[in-house]
Every structure is written in C-alpha cells, then in structure tokens.
Amino acid sequence: MNTPRFNYHGVWAIYQFEIARTLRTLLQSIATPVITTSLYFVVFGSAIGSRMSNIDGVPYGAFIVPGLMMLAVLTESISNSSFAIYLPKFTGTIYELLSAPVSPFEVVLAYVGAATTKSVVLGLLILATASMFVPLQILHPWWMLSFLVLTALSFCLFGFVIGIWANGWEQLQFIPMLVVTPLTFLGGTFYSISMLPPMWQKLALFNPVVYLISGFRWSFNGRADVAIEISLAFIAGFFLLCLAMVWWIFRSGYRLKA
Amino acid sequence: MSTVLDIRNVSKTYASGVSALQPINLAIEEGEIFALLGPNGAGKTTLISIICGIVTPTAGTVVAGGYDVQRDYRGARSLIGLVPQELATDAYETVWATVSYSRGLFGRAPDAGYIEKMLRALSLWDKRDARIRTLSGGMKRRVMIAKALSHEPRILFLDEPTAGVDVELRRDMWALVRELREQGVTIILTTHYIEEAEEMADRVGVINHGRLMLVEDKHTLMKKLGQKRLKLNLHQPLDSVPAALAAWRLTLEAEGHELHYLFDTRAEHSDVPALLRALDELGIAFKDLNTEQSSLEDIFVGLVSGERERVA
Ligand SMILES: Nc1ncnc2c1ncn2[C@@H]1O[C@H](COP(=O)(O)OP(=O)(O)O)[C@@H](O)[C@H]1O
Ligand SMILES: [Mg+2]
Numbered sequence: 001m002n003t004p005r006f007n008y009h010g011v012w013a014i015y016q017f018e019i020a021r022t023l024r025t026l027l028q029s030i031a032t033p034v035i036t037t038s039l040y041f042v043v044f045g046s047a048i049g050s051r052m053s054n055i056d057g058v059p060y061g062a063f064i065v066p067g068l069m070m071l072a073v074l075t076e077s078i079s080n081s082s083f084a085i086y087l088p089k090f091t092g093t094i095y096e097l098l099s100a101p102v103s104p105f106e107v108v109l110a111y112v113g114a115a116t117t118k119s120v121v122l123g124l125l126i127l128a129t130a131s132m133f134v135p136l137q138i139l140h141p142w143w144m145l146s147f148l149v150l151t152a153l154s155f156c157l158f159g160f161v162i163g164i165w166a167n168g169w170e171q172l173q174f175i176p177m178l179v180v181t182p183l184t185f186l187g188g189t190f191y192s193i194s195m196l197p198p199m200w201q202k203l204a205l206f207n208p209v210v211y212l213i214s215g216f217r218w219s220f221n222g223r224a225d226v227a228i229e230i231s232l233a234f235i236a237g238f239f240l241l242c243l244a245m246v247w248w249i250f251r252s253g254y255r256l257k258a
Numbered sequence: 259m260s261t262v263l264d265i266r267n268v269s270k271t272y273a274s275g276v277s278a279l280q281p282i283n284l285a286i287e288e289g290e291i292f293a294l295l296g297p298n299g300a301g302k303t304t305l306i307s308i309i310c311g312i313v314t315p316t317a318g319t320v321v322a323g324g325y326d327v328q329r330d331y332r333g334a335r336s337l338i339g340l341v342p343q344e345l346a347t348d349a350y351e352t353v354w355a356t357v358s359y360s361r362g363l364f365g366r367a368p369d370a371g372y373i374e375k376m377l378r379a380l381s382l383w384d385k386r387d388a389r390i391r392t393l394s395g396g397m398k399r400r401v402m403i404a405k406a407l408s409h410e411p412r413i414l415f416l417d418e419p420t421a422g423v424d425v426e427l428r429r430d431m432w433a434l435v436r437e438l439r440e441q442g443v444t445i446i447l448t449t450h451y452i453e454e455a456e457e458m459a460d461r462v463g464v465i466n467h468g469r470l471m472l473v474e475d476k477h478t479l480m481k482k483l484g485q486k487r488l489k490l491n492l493h494q495p496l497d498s499v500p501a502a503l504a505a506w507r508l509t510l511e512a513e514g515h516e517l518h519y520l521f522d523t524r525a526e527h528s529d530v531p532a533l534l535r536a537l538d539e540l541g542i543a544f545k546d547l548n549t550e551q552s553s554l555e556d557i558f559v560g561l562v563s564g565e566r567e568r569v570a
Pocket of ligand 2: 299302303304343417418
C-alpha cells in the first residue's frame with residue numbers, strides 16, 4: 001500500500017474544522033473585536049481625536065488605524081491559535097490528532113493556517129470598519145497586506161506554542177493579558193513614539209511591538225518611527241523564532257506525548 | 259495467517275518514574291480478535307497508546323502492517339483505528355461532521371455512502387445532525403467507535419469497550435466486532451472482564467504489572483476452564499500419595515490434610531466413583547468433599563499472584 005507524502009485530506013479536515021468553529025462562534029470571534037475597535041474609534045478617533053492636532057501630517061483618526069488593526073490582530077492571533085490547540089488537550093480529543101497520520105508540519109499548517117486566515121479577515125474587517133469613520137489612504141497596499149499576513153502568521157505560531165505550553169486556563173490567558181496587551185498599548189497604537197519624552201523613547205525601542213506597528217503604519221502613510229528594514233527584519237526574526245519553538249516541541253513531544 | 263502487528267521488546271517508564279511496561283513481545287495475527295486481559299494499572303492502555311503514537315516507548319519497536327509505528331508512522335497509523343478508554347468528544351460538532359473529520363484526518367477522501375452505512379450500523383443515523391453534547395454517554399461512545407472506523411482501518415483497538423456500557427450497546431458492539439472480523443479486520447481489545455475475553459477473543463493475553471504473563475489460544479484456556487478440582491478433607495494426614503492411586507492426578511495440599519484431584523468434566527465418563535472406591539479399599543477416610551470449577555478467573559488470579567502451580 002502506498003502512503004502519500006502529504007496528507008492533503010488531513011490538513012483540509014483540520015482547517016475546515018477550525019473555520020467551522022469560528023463560524024459557529026461568529027459573534028465572539030469576529031463581531032466582538034469589530035465592535036470593540038469601533039468603540040475605540042468613537043472614543044479616541046472622534047471624541048478625543050477632534051481635539052488633537054495631526055500627527056506627521058495625518059489626521060489623528062486615520063493615524064490610529066494601523067495601530068488598532070495590529071492591536072486586534074496580535075491579541076486575536078494569540079488567543080485564537082492558543083485556544084485551538086489547547087481545547088483538544090483540555091477535552092482529551094487530542095488523542096485523535098496524535099494517532100492520525102499527520103506530520104507535525106501538517107498539524108501546524110492546518111491549525112496556524114486557519115487561525116491566520118481568521119486574523120487576516122479580522123484585520124481587513126477592522127480596516128473596512130475604520131474606513132466608515134475616517135478617510136483612509138494606503139500608500140503601499142501590498143506591503144500592508146504582507147505585514148498583516150506575516151504578523152498574523154507569526155503571532156498565530158506564537159499562540160500555538162502558548163496553547164501547547166499552557167496547563168490551565170489561567171496560563172492560557174496569562175501571556176495575552178499580562179504581556180501582549182500592555183506591550184501593544186505602549187507600542188505606539190495611539191501615538192507616535194516621537195511624542196514620548198526622550199528616555200521613554202529609548203525604552204520603547206525594547207518593545208518589539210513598536211517595530212510591528214511602525215512598519216505597518218509606514219505601509220499606510222509612509223511615515224515610520226523606526227527604519228522599515230528594521231521592522232521587517234524584526235518580524236521575520238520573530239517568525240523564525242516561533243517556527244523553531246514549534247519544531248522543537250514536536251521533536252521532543254513536549255507536553256503532547258507522555 | 260501472517261503477523262499484522264509485531265511488538266518487540268516494548269517497555270515504558272513514564273517521566274514520573276512509574277514503570278508501566280516491562281519489555282513486551284507479542285505478535286498479533288491478521289484477522290484475529292485478541293483480548294488483552296488485566297487489572298487496572300496493568301499497562302494495557304499504555305501498550306495501546308504506544309502502538310497508536312500517543313505515548314513514546316522507552317525502548318522497543320512496533321511494526322504494524324509492515325510499517326514501523328515511529329519511523330513510518332504515516333503508513334502505520336493509516337491502518338489503525340482507536341477507540342480510547344475515556345470518552346472525549348467535541349461537544350459542539352454534529353455527529354456527521356465529527357465522523358467526516360476523522361476520515362479526512364486519516365487521509366481518506368470523503369465517502370458519504372460509507373459513512374452513512376456505518377452510522378446506520380451503529381444506530382447513529384437518526385442522530386447524524388445532532389450536536390454531540392446532546393447525546394447520552396452510550397451514544398457518545400458509539401460516536402467514538404464511528405470515528406475510529408471512519409477511515410476503514412485494518413487494525414482496530416478497543417480499549418475497555420464495554421466498561422460502563424449498557425446491555426444494548428454491549429450487544430451491538432459484539433455484533434459489530436463479529437462483522438468486522440468477517441471483513442478481515444484485526445481487533446485488539448482490552449478488558450478486565452474475563453467473560454468478555456472468553457466470549458469474543460480468539461486468543462487471550464494476560465498482563466499484570468506491565469508484564470505479559472501468558473498468551474494462549476482461547477480453546478487451550480477453555481480446556482483448562484473445563485477442568486474441575488475435587489477436594490477431599492482427610493481424617494488422617496498423608497505423607498505422600500499412595501502408589502495404588504497413581505492412576506489419578508492427585509496432589510496433597512494443606513500439609514497432607516487435603517487430597518486434590520484435577521479432572522476433565524468433558525471426559526466420556528468421570529472416574530471419580532472409582533477413585534472413591536479405591537480410597538475406601540485403602541482405608542483412607544475423609545470428613546468432607548467438594549468440587550470447584552477452575553475458571554479463567556482462577557487461572558488469572560493464579561497468574562497474577564504468581565502462584566502458577568496451583569492451576570498447573
Ligand atoms: N501519563 C502517565 N504518566 C505517568 N504514569 C502513568 C501515565 N499513564 C499511566 N500511568 C501509570 O502506568 C501504569 C499503567 O497504566 P495503564 O496503562 O493506564 O493501565 P491499564 O490501562 O491496564 O489500567 C499505572 O501505574 C498508571 O498509573
Ligand atoms: Mg486502561
């Protein structure tokens with residue numbers, strides 16, 4: 001009997017399963033972030049923004065769009081992807097995944113692929129929502145899309161690692177809540193790093209999210225807090241790091257197999 | 259018949275230090291029903307989990323259908339279906355979706371006809387659009403069986419398939435097992451119910467404390483099962499079995515106070531009366547006599563407590 005080199009049906013089954021799970025919880029997975037983001041616009045974009053001057057020649061409302069997209073994509077990527085792999089561990093259905101003829105690469109491709117799809121769609125939905133509040137310009141649409149996909153992909157991988165590492169619901173919430181959300185808020189979502197006092201500017205350079213938001217914002221209006229090459233190198237480096245972690249997890253069977 | 263599953267020197271020590279399996283060697287023949295019999299904690303689930311890829315063995319190899327389960331896991335796992343001991347299902351999926359998912363996961367193209375046939379056989383057809391969380395425990399177990407069979411495996415593992423299961427499901431399950439066997443599927447089931455092993459299996463393996471203590475054809479076991487033991491409580495203890503009684507398989511127990519006679523109930527005629535007459539002639543008197551069946555349970559208990567000679 002010949003066994004195929006790539007389990008196409010298996011990858012597709014997991015991918016569909018994950019997308020179906022999203023659609024079933026549509027309100028939670030898509031509507032909630034879109035509504036939350038709209039509220040940000042109402043509060044920061046219109047209410048406060050109308051009293052703010054332009055930043056880098058961009059109206060405040062338009063300025064915060066890339067940051068808000070990143071904020072949502074980062075947190076949702078991590079929580080979607082970590083939940084997706086944590087859930088079968090929690091319910092015990094992971095036995096089936098472990099006993100199926102799927103390679104680690106296929107498992108990651110399917111789970112992370114589905115979570116990335118979700119995050120990218122979510123990012124674009126937020127963009128569409130934003131465009132109803134403020135006039136938007138996107139100078140480099142392909143760069144914008146590339147940044148979006150690469151960021152979603154990297155953080156979905158990161159979420160996958162967290163989902164495997166987590167041994168309880170608290171741990172699952174811990175990193176998104178205590179690490180990622182603060183870093184994102186302090187990463188220039190609502191302001192330009194150049195608006196900070198000099199010492200804080202230096203500190204901000206240790207915040208990885210700054211590079212992501214800066215690069216992403218550049219694709220919109222051509223202005224960046226840090227050089228675009230550095231942003232790109234950073235996100236690519238983070239992607240490779242997450243890939244290495246996932247590779248190690250499957251090689252060692254870490255927290256998956258006794 | 260050819261070997262479909264070859265377990266060689268497989269042992270497992272968990273990270274906690276628990277040694278769950280001593281080196282196990284076992285060959286399963288294509289198309290047979292093999293029962294792995296042993297008490298809780300014997301290592302049955304561990305062995306199955308190693309074969310299926312859920313637990314990594316500390317040492318040893320397993321070859322399934324010609325594929326090493328670790329090196330050629332794709333080939334091996336495509337052939338294997340597993341119904342685990344614990345109920346674990348996706349609460350919000352429908353029966354149809356979860357079974358189709360399993361088929362895809364194991365690399366098979368969709369086949370609505372096959373899944374329909376299987377769901378009907380498992381009395382799940384009416385529930386195909388029901389969410390799994392709305393089903394009873396018994397129905398959930400049926401769903402797990404359907405998932406395991408969804409990719410038409412050649413080797414099926416049933417880990418404690420009837421533990422806590424109602425009579426109807428038990429009956430359906432045995433009917434299904436027989437039907438699968440007709441189709442040439444090899445079935446390995448674990449149980450701690452002796453009757454179950456007796457009823458279903460072609461061969462029985464007894465496992466305890468991670469050691470495979472006996473592997474025997476069921477008929478051989480049944481032969482032992484067909485034996486009875488006559489116990490005579492003597493008035494006066496004997497030093498040895500008198501030479502005049504050499505024709506019978508007698509042993510002295512309880513420091514010579516008991517005379518035991520092991521005999522086959524299915525023999526043409528029992529020679530118990532002749533033995534009793536011979537004892538009378540020798541003047542050996544007894545206070546009491548009783549007979550007991552040597553059941554698989556006896557054999558099992560004997561093995562498990564390491565007192566093989568009692569049932570030999
Ligand atoms: N994941 C695990 N980690 C540590 N010890 C385990 C694990 N799973 C099983 N064991 C231990 O291994 C032994 C065999 O267990 P198991 O294979 O489940 O036996 P059975 O299925 O025959 O009841 C038991 O002592 C059990 O406590
Ligand atoms: Mg068990």
